[in-house]
Amino acid sequence: MTVVTMxxxxxxxxxxxxxxxxxxxxxxxxxxxTGTHVGCDTSQCGACVVHVNGxxxxxxxxxxxxxxxxxxxTIEGLATxxxxxxxxKAFREHHGLQCGFxxxxxxxxxxxxxxxxxxxxxQTVRAELEGNLCRCTGYHNIVKAILAASxxxx
Amino acid sequence: MNEQGIGQxxxxxxxxxxxxxxxxxxxxxxxxxxxxxxxxxxxxAHAKIRAIxxxxxxxxxxxxxxxxxxxxxxxxxxxxxxxWTVHSKDGSAMKVGPHPxxxxxxVRYVGDHVAMIVAETQAQAKSAAEMIDVDYExxxxxxSLATCQKPAAPQVHPEAPNNTCFEWELGNxxxxxxxxxxxxxxxxxxxxxxxxxxxxxxxxxxxxxxxxGTGGYTLHTTSQNPHVARLVLSAFVGVAPEHKLRVIxxxxxxxxxxxxxxxxxxxxxxxxxxxxxxxxxxxxxxxxSFMSDAHGRDHMSHAELALDANGKILGLRVKTVANLGAxxxxxxxxxxxxxxxxxxxxxxxxxxxxxxVDGVYxxxxxxxxxxxxxxxxxxxxxxxxxxxxxRETGLDPAEFRRRNFVRSFPHQTPVIMNxxxxxxxxxxxxxxxIADTKGFAARKADAARRGKIRGLGYSTYIEACGIAPxxxxxxxxxxxxxxxxxxxxxxxxxxxxxxxxxxxxxQGHETTFAQxxxxxxxxxxxxxxxxxxxxxxxxxxxGTYGSRSGAVGxxxxxxxLDKVEAKAKKIAAHLMEAAVEDxxxxxxxxxxxxxxxxxxxxxxxxxxxxxxGFPSNEIEPGLKEGxxxxxxxxxxxAGCHICEVEIDPETGILEIANFVAVDDFGTIxxxxxxxxxxxxxxxxxxxxxxxELGVYDPQSGQLVTGSxxxxxMPRADDVPSxxxxxxxxxxxxxxxxxxxxxxAGAIASPPAIINAITDALGIRDIEMPATPxxxxxxxxxxxxxxxxx
Numbered sequence: 001m002t003v004v005t006m007x008x009x010x011x012x013x014x015x016x017x018x019x020x021x022x023x024x025x026x027x028x029x030x031x032x033x034t035g036t037h038v039g040c041d042t043s044q045c046g047a048c049v050v051h052v053n054g055x056x057x058x059x060x061x062x063x064x065x066x067x068x069x070x071x072x073x074t075i076e077g078l079a080t081x082x083x084x085x086x087x088x089k090a091f092r093e094h095h096g097l098q099c100g101f102x103x104x105x106x107x108x109x110x111x112x113x114x115x116x117x118x119x120x121x122x123q124t125v126r127a128e129l130e131g132n133l134c135r136c137t138g139y140h141n142i143v144k145a146i147l148a149a150s151x152x153x154x
Numbered sequence: 155m156n157e158q159g160i161g162q163x164x165x166x167x168x169x170x171x172x173x174x175x176x177x178x179x180x181x182x183x184x185x186x187x188x189x190x191x192x193x194x195x196x197x198x199a200h201a202k203i204r205a206i207x208x209x210x211x212x213x214x215x216x217x218x219x220x221x222x223x224x225x226x227x228x229x230x231x232x233x234x235x236x237x238w239t240v241h242s243k244d245g246s247a248m249k250v251g252p253h254p255x256x257x258x259x260x261v262r263y264v265g266d267h268v269a270m271i272v273a274e275t276q277a278q279a280k281s282a283a284e285m286i287d288v289d290y291e292x293x294x295x296x297x298s299l300a301t302c303q304k305p306a307a308p309q310v311h312p313e314a315p316n317n318t319c320f321e322w323e324l325g326n327x328x329x330x331x332x333x334x335x336x337x338x339x340x341x342x343x344x345x346x347x348x349x350x351x352x353x354x355x356x357x358x359x360x361x362x363x364x365x366x367g368t369g370g371y372t373l374h375t376t377s378q379n380p381h382v383a384r385l386v387l388s389a390f391v392g393v394a395p396e397h398k399l400r401v402i403x404x405x406x407x408x409x410x411x412x413x414x415x416x417x418x419x420x421x422x423x424x425x426x427x428x429x430x431x432x433x434x435x436x437x438x439x440x441x442x443s444f445m446s447d448a449h450g451r452d453h454m455s456h457a458e459l460a461l462d463a464n465g466k467i468l469g470l471r472v473k474t475v476a477n478l479g480a481x482x483x484x485x486x487x488x489x490x491x492x493x494x495x496x497x498x499x500x501x502x503x504x505x506x507x508x509x510x511v512d513g514v515y516x517x518x519x520x521x522x523x524x525x526x527x528x529x530x531x532x533x534x535x536x537x538x539x540x541x542x543x544x545r546e547t548g549l550d551p552a553e554f555r556r557r558n559f560v561r562s563f564p565h566q567t568p569v570i571m572n573x574x575x576x577x578x579x580x581x582x583x584x585x586x587x588i589a590d591t592k593g594f595a596a597r598k599a600d601a602a603r604r605g606k607i608r609g610l611g612y613s614t615y616i617e618a619c620g621i622a623p624x625x626x627x628x629x630x631x632x633x634x635x636x637x638x639x640x641x642x643x644x645x646x647x648x649x650x651x652x653x654x655x656x657x658x659x660x661q662g663h664e665t666t667f668a669q670x671x672x673x674x675x676x677x678x679x680x681x682x683x684x685x686x687x688x689x690x691x692x693x694x695x696x697g698t699y700g701s702r703s704g705a706v707g708x709x710x711x712x713x714x715l716d717k718v719e720a721k722a723k724k725i726a727a728h729l730m731e732a733a734v735e736d737x738x739x740x741x742x743x744x745x746x747x748x749x750x751x752x753x754x755x756x757x758x759x760x761x762x763x764x765x766x767g768f769p770s771n772e773i774e775p776g777l778k779e780g781x782x783x784x785x786x787x788x789x790x791x792a793g794c795h796i797c798e799v800e801i802d803p804e805t806g807i808l809e810i811a812n813f814v815a816v817d818d819f820g821t822i823x824x825x826x827x828x829x830x831x832x833x834x835x836x837x838x839x840x841x842x843x844x845x846e847l848g849v850y851d852p853q854s855g856q857l858v859t860g861s862x863x864x865x866x867m868p869r870a871d872d873v874p875s876x877x878x879x880x881x882x883x884x885x886x887x888x889x890x891x892x893x894x895x896x897x898a899g900a901i902a903s904p905p906a907i908i909n910a911i912t913d914a915l916g917i918r919d920i921e922m923p924a925t926p927x928x929x930x931x932x933x934x935x936x937x938x939x940x941x942x943x
Contacts, residue, residue, distance in 0.1 A: 018277070020277075028182075033175065034175070034179075034181075034182035035174070035175015035176065035177070036175070037179070037355075037356070037407075038181070038357075038437075039355045039356065039357065039440065040440035040861070040862050041439045041440045041441055041861070042440065042861045042862050042863050044861070044862035044863060044867075045355065045440075045862060047355060074175065075173075075174065075175035076174065076175040076176075078174075079174060084173070084174070088173040088174065091169070091173050092165055092166070092169040092170070092173055093165060095165075095166070095826050095827065095829075095830050097169060097172055097173065098408070098660035098661070098662070098830060098834065099354070099355065099356065099405075099406065099407045099408040099659055099660030100168070100169075100171075100172030100173075100177050100405065100407065100660070101177075101179065101354075101355040101356040101407030101408060102355045102407075103172050103173060104172075104173075104175050107173060122875065123871075125870070126870040126871040127870075127871050129869065129870035129871070130869055130870070130871065132870070133355060133862070133867050133869065134355065134870075135353055135354055135355050135408050135410065135834070135838070135867070136355075136408055136660045136830075136834045137830060137833055137834050137837075138833035138834045138835075138836055138837030138838075138868075138873055138876065138899075139833075139837065139868075139869075139870040139873055140830075140833040140837075140873075140875055140876055141830060141833065142870070143870065143875065144875075
């Protein structure tokens with residue numbers, strides 16, 4: 001077992017976990033932050049995307065130990081002082097979610113995308129979402145929501 | 155006008171918890187002192203189990219218990235069941251092999267359940283599984299649909315010779331033969347409806363618990379119908395009596411049919427919880443979902459269409475072989491029969507239809523309902539052969555369809571269904587307008603100048619939702635009724651809880667159902683709580699599938715609201731000293747007609763519970779009413795989808811240049827949610843038509859497409875933005891005039907896409923999924939050989 005310490009959603013976090021523990025299981029099981037989901041076992045679906053030091057990362061692709069000392073943001077930490085992030089608002093406004101399971105990963109990916117590429121068009125959004133699967137929405141309203149949020153955040 | 159009422163695109167009540175990471179899916183729930191289960195699965199498609207040695211594994215770190223089929227048998231637990239009995243042509247009932255919760259002496263597909271390992275952690279359970287020594291005698295497997303009925307094929311169940319579960323028929327054979335005898339032209343087509351793997355984004359999960367003090371069991375599970383799960387686990391499997399088993403389906407991350415069924419894993423978890431004396435939790439890894447979630451579709455069909463000299467359809471005959479997999483799943487027998495054959499008339503007035511379906515066993519995962527369930531297979535067949543017939547008679551595909559549309563209602567088809575309402579011309583016209591079919595020739599010419607090939611494809615579909623009157627499905631072999639229940643509980647402060655037997659796993663019931671209540675009672679949706687998914691709260695219900703929750707589930711709520719309103723009027727009449735006939739209830743206010751006397755909803759609600767001075771023989775205290783609603787017919791959503799594709803002939807790469815869907819869903823409560831349902835359905839249809847295929851190795855029966863790396867899920871850049879339109883004919887058989895909207899997209903879209911591709915390439919057929927490789931091959935086979943050759 002190894003003690004892994006990091007900052008999660010602005011608060012210090014520490015847990016004694018097996019060395020093989022993935023970051024996604026660290027936040028879900030050790031910290032109880034179950035908003036980050038596990039949808040596959042091959043790093044394809046993107047339901048587990050969190051931000052590590054400000055960059056979107058599939059939390060199933062790294063060990064918790066690799067995030068030692070890092071600054072991690074999960075979906076639970078995206079809203080500030082009770083105010084939803086513009087991407088969260090846009091997903092609700094444009095019906096960018098149905099069952100909600102892929103949603104946290106989609107939102108975290110979208111926040112990172114808008115930060116990296118403020119001038120988004122539909123084609124770019126669709127191409128950039130290649131690492132996130134959704135089975136409910138047909139992506140139509142997810143794309144709409146991300147484009148609307150990027151406008152809002154300009 | 156009520157901004158939250160019927161017809162308004164109200165933003166969803168459920169979204170806040172999902173966008174903030176506060177949903178409660180089964181795998182998010184932890185129980186004190188819980189253990190973790192892992193299932194050892196068969197690596198073989200077909201093998202005898204000579205022995206299972208668990209000695210080593212039992213000594214592994216953290217292992218609490220290991221269970222095998224022998225433990226299940228020793229406890230006299232029943233097997234998993236199919237709730238719909240189909241009969242063959244000769245009157246005999248379908249031939250059913252046993253479906254043990256854990257394999258007893260034989261495994262019948264890769265992923266079949268061999269042992270359950272319970273340990274302190276999930277990793278320990280998984281590690282211990284590797285230490286179990288199973289002595290298999292490997293046997294040849296029947297994998298291919300084309301050969302599984304041959305006498306030499308390996309047998310899946312001794313109970314079903316030639317792997318044939320049933321040889322079902324529907325329609326009128328002599329009349330159909332006569333129609334073909336007088337036909338001016340007969341069009342023939344062989345079609346494959348490709349095997350799909352559902353892949354809801356949330357993998358299946360379960361937590362079983364046992365309370366020693368009360369003898370009660372609790373099962374949290376990823377279910378679309380927790381009451382049906384409880385009934386099956388209680389009455390057929392025998393885990394616990396119904397009143398001692400609570401089934402909770404909390405937030406569920408998509409189902410698409412795959413979470414209707416009662417599977418081995420949740421059964422084993424809840425059963426073993428009592429043996430272990432601690433909660434047992436299990437969550438599927440995605441590779442387990444691929445192996446063991448019930449798959450969809452998988453038909454092989456031969457179809458023939460008889461035409462007169464004017465392009466009028468005289469008759470249709472169809473022979474289909476439908477794969478059922480290794481065991482019958484919960485509703486699998488109904489899907490390729492009563493949900494398929496009954497829809498083969500499409501939107502057309504076809505005087506004679508005869509369909510034969512052989513349901514067959516193979517050494518593959520069970521096949522059951524997947525979004526659309528039988529209706530996509532029927533729609534694909536009729537829309538492909540109609541399009542082919544149009545081309546081969548030289549008629550425009552829209553014109554050919556027009557000549558054959560059903561135009562008066564009600565319309566009795568030769569295959570059970572009685573279409574109640576529709577306007578197929580209207581949806582065709584509207585779709586053609588949105589798709590700008592008039593401009594297609596110019597766009598095609600423009601594409602040709604750029605070296606690309608364009609094609610246009612239609613699909614004028616009909617489907618049947620709600621499932622149906624209980625008496626009707628009962629006569630067709632269903633083991634359950636298909637009504638729905640609702641209970642409306644008005645609290646003393648006037649806010650309302652609505653308990654429904656429907657289950658929401660993405661469909662937005664918490665919003666749509668609340669909109670109905672808001673419209674009726676004049677209170678904001680924030681004061682309405684929709685309660686579902688818990689057998690301890692909701693007395694009984696049939697769950698959500700077959701696009702039934704609006705047409706059937708909301709109709710039950712309407713009935714309960716009628717009763718609530720009637721009682722509230724009685725109370726208001728008493729309070730205002732008026733005759734009940736004089737009370738008008740509108741916009742949340744009770745008024746004595748012709749006076750200025752009125753009471754607000756909340757005042758009457760409170761009075762219902764204070765009950766001061768009620769004439770006790772006339773008015774009981776309280777305001778709570780329940781209702782069961784049994785539909786009088788299916789509902790028949792219909793419409794027209796048009797797809798335009800552009801293909802690069804050098805690479806076979808296809809782009810959907812435009813996709814138009816015009817649907818008639820009758821009354822729409824929340825257009826935003828309905829559009830979302832259509833988008834998602836179309837994307838799954840695009841997946842079936844262009845991307846997805848569940849592949850087993852034909853010899854070994856190994857699942858080749860066992861992960862997201864091998865099975866092509868539609869991604870954001872595989873689909874376009876969709877153009878939607880709506881027409882409206884109200885369904886006459888339910889109080890709101892609603893039809894179902896959940897499956898239409900997946901039902902209608904595949905033939906539109908394949909019709910567009912075959913139009914572009916000038917070919918008769920291309921097998922789904924029409925991948926770039928298949929399209930490229932098709933182009934090569936139609937091209938004249940190069941001069942150099």
